[in-house]
Amino acid sequence: MALGIKLENVTVGHATNITTKYTLVILGFMSASIYYKLGKKDLQRFLDVVASKMEVFVPVKSGEGFNFLKMEKGQEVDISGYVNTEFPAKGIFMPDGETLVSYGNKSICEVFDDTRRAIFGIRPCDMHAIMVLDKAMLGHGDVEGHYKERRDNTLIIALECSKAGENCFCESMETDELREGFDLLFTENGKEYHVEVGSDKGMELVKAARSFFKKSGKMSATAEVGCKKVIDTLELPAVMKKAASSKIWKDVAERCLSCASCTAACPTCFCFSLKHEPDISDLRKGVVKREMDYCMLLRFSRVAGNVVFRQHRAERLKQFFYHKLVYGLENDGKQHCVGCGRCITECMAKIDITEEVAKVREKYGKK
Amino acid sequence: MERNDTYMPMETKVVKITDEAPGIKTFRLEFVRERDRKKFDFLPGQLAQFSLMGVGEAAFSMCSSPDKKYIEISVRNVGNVTSAMFGLVKGDTIGVRGPYGRGFPLSEIKGKNVVIVAGGIGFPPLASAMEYMTKNREDYGRIWLVYGVKEVDDLIYSKRMEKWADAGRVEIIQTVEKGCTAWDGCVGMVTQQVKKLKIKPEQTVGLSCGPPVMLKFVSHEMQALGIDADDIHLSMERMMQCGIGKCGHCNIGDKYVCRDGPVFTLYELRLMQEDVW
Numbered sequence A: 001m002a003l004g005i006k007l008e009n010v011t012v013g014h015a016t017n018i019t020t021k022y023t024l025v026i027l028g029f030m031s032a033s034i035y036y037k038l039g040k041k042d043l044q045r046f047l048d049v050v051a052s053k054m055e056v057f058v059p060v061k062s063g064e065g066f067n068f069l070k071m072e073k074g075q076e077v078d079i080s081g082y083v084n085t086e087f088p089a090k091g092i093f094m095p096d097g098e099t100l101v102s103y104g105n106k107s108i109c110e111v112f113d114d115t116r117r118a119i120f121g122i123r124p125c126d127m128h129a130i131m132v133l134d135k136a137m138l139g140h141g142d143v144e145g146h147y148k149e150r151r152d153n154t155l156i157i158a159l160e161c162s163k164a165g166e167n168c169f170c171e172s173m174e175t176d177e178l179r180e181g182f183d184l185l186f187t188e189n190g191k192e193y194h195v196e197v198g199s200d201k202g203m204e205l206v207k208a209a210r211s212f213f214k215k216s217g218k219m220s221a222t223a224e225v226g227c228k229k230v231i232d233t234l235e236l237p238a239v240m241k242k243a244a245s246s247k248i249w250k251d252v253a254e255r256c257l258s259c260a261s262c263t264a265a266c267p268t269c270f271c272f273s274l275k276h277e278p279d280i281s282d283l284r285k286g287v288v289k290r291e292m293d294y295c296m297l298l299r300f301s302r303v304a305g306n307v308v309f310r311q312h313r314a315e316r317l318k319q320f321f322y323h324k325l326v327y328g329l330e331n332d333g334k335q336h337c338v339g340c341g342r343c344i345t346e347c348m349a350k351i352d353i354t355e356e357v358a359k360v361r362e363k364y365g366k367k
Numbered sequence B: 001m002e003r004n005d006t007y008m009p010m011e012t013k014v015v016k017i018t019d020e021a022p023g024i025k026t027f028r029l030e031f032v033r034e035r036d037r038k039k040f041d042f043l044p045g046q047l048a049q050f051s052l053m054g055v056g057e058a059a060f061s062m063c064s065s066p067d068k069k070y071i072e073i074s075v076r077n078v079g080n081v082t083s084a085m086f087g088l089v090k091g092d093t094i095g096v097r098g099p100y101g102r103g104f105p106l107s108e109i110k111g112k113n114v115v116i117v118a119g120g121i122g123f124p125p126l127a128s129a130m131e132y133m134t135k136n137r138e139d140y141g142r143i144w145l146v147y148g149v150k151e152v153d154d155l156i157y158s159k160r161m162e163k164w165a166d167a168g169r170v171e172i173i174q175t176v177e178k179g180c181t182a183w184d185g186c187v188g189m190v191t192q193q194v195k196k197l198k199i200k201p202e203q204t205v206g207l208s209c210g211p212p213v214m215l216k217f218v219s220h221e222m223q224a225l226g227i228d229a230d231d232i233h234l235s236m237e238r239m240m241q242c243g244i245g246k247c248g249h250c251n252i253g254d255k256y257v258c259r260d261g262p263v264f265t266l267y268e269l270r271l272m273q274e275d276v277w
Helices: A040-051 A124-138 A145-152 A200-208 A236-242 A247-255 A261-265 A313-332 A342-346 A353-364 B034-039 B080-085 B120-135 B158-166 B190-196 B212-224 B266-270
Strands: A003-013 A018-029 A034-039 A055-062 A065-070 A098-103 A108-110 A117-122 A154-159 A184-189 A192-197 A213-216 A272-279 A282-292 B010-021 B024-031 B047-052 B056-061 B071-076 B093-100 B113-119 B143-151 B170-178 B204-209 B232-235 B263-265
Touching: A034 A040, A040 A055, A040 A117, A040 A192, A040 A200, A117 A124, A124 A145, A124 A154, A124 A313, A145 A154, A154 A200, A184 A200, A192 A200, A192 A213, A236 A313, A236 A353, A247 A313, A247 A353, A261 A342, A272 B056, A313 A353, A342 A353, B010 B034, B024 B034, B024 B093, B047 B080, B056 B071, B056 B080, B056 B093, B056 B120, B071 B080, B071 B120, B113 B120, B113 B190, B113 B212, B120 B143, B120 B158, B120 B204, B120 B232, B143 B158, B143 B190, B158 B170, B170 B190, B190 B212, B204 B212, B212 B232, B212 B266, B232 B266, B263 B266
Parallel strands: A055 A117, A117 A154, A154 A184, B113 B143, B113 B204, B143 B170, B204 B232
Antiparallel strands: A003 A018, A034 A192, A034 A213, A055 A065, A098 A108, A098 A282, A184 A192, A272 A282, B010 B024, B010 B093, B024 B071, B047 B056, B047 B093, B232 B263
16 A cells, blocks of 8 residues: 655745745645546446547447457447446557558658547456556567557456456456556446546546536445456465466367467467568558467467477476466566456467366476 | 667777688678677677568677677678678678677586587587687686588688697597598588587586587487587577567577577477477
8 A cells, every 4th residue: 555645835925025835735645547437328428538639449239249349430339237348458559460561662660559538347357468468569678659649548447347257267366456557447336436546647538528527525335246257366476486387288288279268368468479460462562560469379489490389288388377477477477367357268278277287286286 | 658669779990801611701890889899798698689671671690709809700602691791891880789689608617518519500609609708718628629511622610720729638530521632631510520429418518509410419418428418519490580578580399599598408408399400
């Protein structure tokens, strides 16, 4: 818990000289969060106001599930039955096939997308996932400029969960709670949303539609979402390391189809390839695109001369599991698995990360 | 808003192409812009991304001396980008991004004897190191260079090796896996030659680059000679796309070869959380 302290300058005027005094103003615990209430009936009107300023992405039901789609003019947002999107919001920050570089006969430049956007309905687990992506793309030395451009221009209106989905295990990963990262955080409370302001940009959104918002206090703790699936994370990296050459990975590999659905659906999988695409009508022109790529695929680690470093499915699966449950915590201080359960939902072979981890614990967890 | 160019290649012109061996060419590149040349300050063993617009990019380590106004790469024609490079002529353009990663620790190993083991097209980064060390000859002790290829025709850099030998206290041993009548040198794997070296292990470091299997056995032999795992520096190859530790292709466990390597000590490799070789 942090004590927020603000430095304020107080100008004291005299007839001839002006002195400035600095006063420490204690803002209270957990910084100075500001809270509002928004009637559910006003959600659409609020989003319409936001949409007058920028693109707004909302969960839209399409086929069996929801996905983030751009809200079209006059479109009514309907989130009844919304638990989470089939595919995570990473596609808004790193769209598959985004143009990075454009070149002509004599010119070449990088292309950035600075469209202002807001995403409504990001669940806490996915907000945590975005913070993982931030570390990967913006931290550790170099900055991925194209991710940064989109991230800097995108506001996040997160939405607390009231009920867990079939495959959720966010409570295990401690991603069911959200304290940072969002610009606004909505929590359903009867006929209203309780709204927490998380940033200046979030505050601006409230100000732009001020008449819909009523001042409010901090909300009391929300009920637990009640995940059915569980991962025991106690000293998990250490336990996983003992299983590094375990037969467990070979057993999973027997079932794995190596289709990469898990990695495509994972909100923290960020691997990509760069693809040169010449203009067929004029080969002097073209673009370089970033395509999402997946470590589950055989070709992912293939180098010239047809050497493949992760030849076996077991090695590729192990990389995925360890990236999610070991490496993130060790290098970023934050697990890369956020417990959204999408890899379980999307797996055609019904491979369940929580079950596999339970097997590892069973075999290697004992002292 | 400040934008972060990430993938913008610097323009270079091909000023010289040397046929080194069947399927291996060396390209000498000069930066078109002076500021790019100044920015591209590399250490032997570091890598860069070389692009042909419309074809793609490939990562190579420079084989030239880092103090030259130009950079050179030796390329074997094995992939999309390299085969397109083989169609280039003098005056053509190649894009360059970099340098990236961690090279050989040539400052840290000053005063030491150095065993260098090069295998096939793994020679280029070590050639750059040889250029540097022979130019600063007094900074280093004895140097052994063991260089192995499959067949006699595959041998490259013969003139450069003569020049390095002239720097003094440099012993060069070449070996081919498959001998022929015209070859009176060593026949066999590099490891057989490394085995025979008479070195003072506590004063000696090892540098190596080559195919994964070779690196595995070379590191065994270097250890058998008594060189500490901390003093064995190996340049690793992996698939690379971005070069800046983002795209994930070059991961060995949680490490990024492009960013944390490509040169790792054997000690570091042993701590890797994935099979290395």
